[in-house]
Amino acid sequence: MNGRSIKPIVPGNGMAVKVLGPKPNDIEHALRVWKGKVKDNEIIEQYRERREYEKPTAKRRRLKDRAIFDAKHNVTK
Numbered sequence: 709m710n711g712r713s714i715k716p717i718v719p720g721n722g723m724a725v726k727v728l729g730p731k732p733n734d735i736e737h738a739l740r741v742w743k744g745k746v747k748d749n750e751i752i753e754q755y756r757e758r759r760e761y762e763k764p765t766a767k768r769r770r771l772k773d774r775a776i777f778d779a780k781h782n783v784t785k
Contacts, residue, residue, distance in 0.1 A: 730737065746752060762770075
């Protein structure tokens with residue numbers, strides 16, 4: 709990407725992603741890159757988890773159930 713080293717997350721704002729494209733006004737490319745970075749950094753999943761409070765026991769149960777599901781179906785993340 710033009711030889712620039714860029715941190716994908718904007719400092720001071722954990723929910724923001726910085727996108728630089730080959731052209732200043734190339735919206736389609738910037739949107740494609742943004743979607744990939746958001747997916748890689750699991751920002752949407754973090755946002756959904758923070759929408760409402762989840763009790764620690766409920767969180768442990770959810771993680772345990774997910775681990776059991778993954779073990780049964782031999783799914784690797």
